Amino acid sequence: MVNKIVRDGILTTVYNDMNERIEIVGDITLNLEYWDCECVENYIHPITENHCEKCNALEEDSPNSRENEVIEYIHRILPQQ
Ligand SMILES: [Zn+2]
DSSP states (O other): OOOEEEEEEEEEEEEEEEEEEEEEETTTTEEEEEEEEOOSSEEEEEETBBTTTOOOBBGSSOEEEEHHHHHHHHHHHSSOO
């Protein structure tokens, strides 16, 4: 969900309610703080990791993750309440 839009010259940065940068392309929302590697499972990585040790994918060669998948991923890794 879009929380805030910051315009700086020609650059527009959109943030979600977690204050993460997102990009909306058509009906797809990408989360710019995460990227997808080539793995079938657990393929979402934060941009603080630049390499997947399982499939050797590099962050710079990989697409950003979809926002809805990032939300699912975060719910999965967080300890259950
Ligand atoms: Zn991988």
